[in-house]
Amino acid sequence: MRYHTPATFEAAAALAAEASGVTRFLAGGTDVLVQLRAGMVTPDDLIDLKKIDGVKTMARTKDGGWQIGVAVSGAELGANAALVADWPGVVEGMELVGSTQVQGRATLVGNLCNGSPAADSVPGLVAAGATVTVTGPSGSREVPVGEIPAGPGKTALKKGEVISGVTLPPRGKNGGDAYLRFIPRTEMDIAVVGCAVNLRLDGDKIAEARVVLGAVAPTVIVVPEAAKAIIGTTLDDAALEKLAQAASAACKPIDDKRGTVAFRTDVAGVLARRAAKIAYDRAKGAK
Amino acid sequence: MSKIHVTTKVNGDDVEFLADPRESLLDCLRDKLDLTGAKEGCGTGDCGACSVSLDGTLVCSCLVLGVEAQGKTIETVEGMAQDGDLHPLQRKFIEHAALQCGFCTPGILVAAKNLLERNPDPTETEIRYWLAGNLCRCTGYDKIVRAVQDAAAEMRGAA
Ligand SMILES: Cc1cc2nc3c(=O)[nH]c(=O)nc-3n(C[C@H](O)[C@H](O)[C@H](O)COP(=O)(O)OP(=O)(O)OC[C@H]3O[C@@H](n4cnc5c(N)ncnc54)[C@H](O)[C@@H]3O)c2cc1C
Ligand code: FES
Ligand code: FES
Numbered sequence: 237m238r239y240h241t242p243a244t245f246e247a248a249a250a251l252a253a254e255a256s257g258v259t260r261f262l263a264g265g266t267d268v269l270v271q272l273r274a275g276m277v278t279p280d281d282l283i284d285l286k287k288i289d290g291v292k293t294m295a296r297t298k299d300g301g302w303q304i305g306v307a308v309s310g311a312e313l314g315a316n317a318a319l320v321a322d323w324p325g326v327v328e329g330m331e332l333v334g335s336t337q338v339q340g341r342a343t344l345v346g347n348l349c350n351g352s353p354a355a356d357s358v359p360g361l362v363a364a365g366a367t368v369t370v371t372g373p374s375g376s377r378e379v380p381v382g383e384i385p386a387g388p389g390k391t392a393l394k395k396g397e398v399i400s401g402v403t404l405p406p407r408g409k410n411g412g413d414a415y416l417r418f419i420p421r422t423e424m425d426i427a428v429v430g431c432a433v434n435l436r437l438d439g440d441k442i443a444e445a446r447v448v449l450g451a452v453a454p455t456v457i458v459v460p461e462a463a464k465a466i467i468g469t470t471l472d473d474a475a476l477e478k479l480a481q482a483a484s485a486a487c488k489p490i491d492d493k494r495g496t497v498a499f500r501t502d503v504a505g506v507l508a509r510r511a512a513k514i515a516y517d518r519a520k521g522a523k
Numbered sequence: 524m525s526k527i528h529v530t531t532k533v534n535g536d537d538v539e540f541l542a543d544p545r546e547s548l549l550d551c552l553r554d555k556l557d558l559t560g561a562k563e564g565c566g567t568g569d570c571g572a573c574s575v576s577l578d579g580t581l582v583c584s585c586l587v588l589g590v591e592a593q594g595k596t597i598e599t600v601e602g603m604a605q606d607g608d609l610h611p612l613q614r615k616f617i618e619h620a621a622l623q624c625g626f627c628t629p630g631i632l633v634a635a636k637n638l639l640e641r642n643p644d645p646t647e648t649e650i651r652y653w654l655a656g657n658l659c660r661c662t663g664y665d666k667i668v669r670a671v672q673d674a675a676a677e678m679r680g681a682a
Contacts, residue, residue: 239527239544239590262588269586270567272545282544284591311580335656336634338568340580341587423655424569 237279241287245371245400248283253373253396255281261398262286263307264341266334267350285398294319300406304344306399310357311339323404324518325413325432325511329360332417335424345399348381351389352426354451358385359432360415362456363448366404372397382448385455410437412518414511417450418503420494427451428495431483431507433515440470442516447479447508452487452500459486462508471516479512480505531592533558534602542589549573551589552599560600560629564658571657574630575599581637583656600629603636612636612674621670623661631657635671643679647672 242248252259257280260268271277285291291307294316302319310330313319320327333342333356345368347357362382370379373396381402386392393399413434419425430450436443447462465478489500526541533556540555547566552558552575564570566585573584576598603610612632615621622628631654638645638653645653650668659667 237544239588262591264586265588265591266568266586269547269588273547273566273585278545286591309580334568335571336638336653337571337574337581337583337656338586340577340582423652 238281240281240283242283242285244288245285245376245398248285248288248398249371249373249396251281251283252398257281259283259395261349263343263346264309264338265346266338266342267346283398297403297406300408302404304402304404306345306401307343309340310334310342310344311336313344314339322407323360323364323413325415325434325515326357326360326364326366326404329415329417329430329432330357332356332415332427344402348384349391349393349399351385351387351391353385353388353454353456354427354430355456356415356417356427356430356450358456359430359448359450360413360434361402361404362458363413363415363432363434363446364404365434365446366402368399369401369403370397371400376400378403382456382458387454408436410519411435412437412515412520414514414518416507416511416514418495418507426494429487429489429500429503429507431504431511433508433511435466435512435515435519437516437519442466442469442471445512447483447512449483449486449504449508452489452504454488457486459483462486466512471512476509476512480509483508527590529590529593531594532596534598540589544588544590546589547585548575548577548587548589548592548597549584551592552584552597555589558599558601561633562626562629564626564630569656569658570627570630571634571654572627572630574633574657576633576637579637579640581634598633600632603632610636611677612639612671615670615674615677616667619666619670619673621662621666627657627659627661631659631667635674638671639675639678643675645671645675 259281260279262284291305347355366381367378415432417427417430432448435445445463447459462482469475484505487501530539562572564572568586575584
């Protein structure tokens with residue numbers, strides 16, 4: 237295994253483009269090192285991104301959104317009060333990843349690019365409308381986060397492409413988001429179902445909404461029918477019931493030791509209701 | 524496989540070693556620097572027995588490459604006692620019998636020290652969540668939590 241520490245994303249992309257064997261980028265390493273240790277993936281070239289300038293910064297963009305470096309850890313996101321105030325759902329998804337020790341290292345982009353259908357930070361990012369900057373041999377482009385996952389363990393990134401930043405849109409007024417997951421215990425487990433809701437109010441009524449599910453299909457899924465069920469409502473019981481039904485109907489889960497198909501399908505509806513209520517209260521100004 | 528020369532600071536001392544890039548920081552600490560306090564319970568980030576502080580951040584040293592330690596500052600359990608005097612956490616672990624086999628203890632001590640540096644007066648819930656990534660198969664955790672609370676009180680000058 238060759239270990240590289242490029243100084244720029246262009247150099248990182250060039251290294252990956254030229255590499256002939258198995259290539260991995262190294263952010264927090266909490267997936268890469270587990271796979272290395274288990275003998276599942278021993279990269280021929282490991283490209284550490286943490287020596288690149290700016291990978292540890294979080295900054296407000298001119299329009300009021302956020303630009304987040306690819307090596308910012310979950311714990312660092314959680315310690316940024318202004319970011320948490322804007323996007324509590326995005327941050328709480330990432331903060332569910334692993335233990336204190338894992339939080340000190342794990343990153344949003346690592347979570348996204350590892351390609352787990354159960355990745356906890358991804359539904360929140362998709363619901364928020366986050367984008368990533370993809371840098372490759374022929375330059376950089378912005379891609380919605382939802383277009384990166386391509387099935388378990390797979391991404392839409394091409395050979396020689398690296399993600400060089402995450403952008404969250406401006407929160408704007410009267411908005412709120414939330415992420416909930418179900419696991420069989422309270423800490424350190426893989427989501428059986430995850431659900432993120434992001435919405436904006438006009439008065440008491442929901443004007444815009446996005447509902448996203450994790451761990452119930454080969455990739456994260458956006459459920460427009462679930463959003464439709466609550467748009468124009470004050471999130472009354474009838475709207476919540478329709479929301480839950482639409483979320484459950486969108487599930488195409490697997491059956492495994494953590495949950496059966498029937499269980500996952502039902503829990504998706506339950507989490508959608510609960511996450512929508514939290515997002516609604518946050519949009520109303522609840523902390 | 525060519526080895527990489529790494530210079531780093533461990534418990535205040537400048538040290539250097541040659542690492543194969545595949546080797547974890549845990550392997551380098553134990554096998555090259557003879558610091559065998561950090562233990563390998565799982566090697567996959569689940570048990571916390573390998574916990575060390577890396578530039579002040581609590582990490583699993585099994586999930587850090589040795590080569591990533593270049594230019595960093597590392598603290599391990601070996602650095603907790605000062606001039607032969609045990610750290611208050613170490614003393615309280617003995618007083619409260621917060622260990623049986625002791626395999627998890629170095630990791631838990633390092634993790635608890637890191638917590639108390641951030642939060643000198645943590646609640647029981649905060650302690651339990653902070654230590655959720657440190658598994659103990661012997662004690663049932665209660666005595667560990669008491670020992671951390673008692674050490675925190677002493678360090679605040681409240682006991
Ligand atoms: C004990 C433990 C508990 C965990 N619990 C959870 C959990 O509850 N929920 C959860 O979702 N995950 C969990 N994980 C998995 C893991 O911690 C997360 O997926 C984490 O966010 C990965 O981030 P990282 O920075 O460590 O990624 P790395 O391991 O550094 O990289 C992961 C993958 O992403 C690629 N990559 C990294 N950065 C880039 C980039 N900039 N551009 C392109 N590709 C890139 C790498 O090539 C690699 O394939 C857990 C892991 C452990 C060890
Ligand atoms: S040995 Fe590192 S977490 Fe278990
Ligand atoms: S004392 Fe034996 S594992 Fe904790």
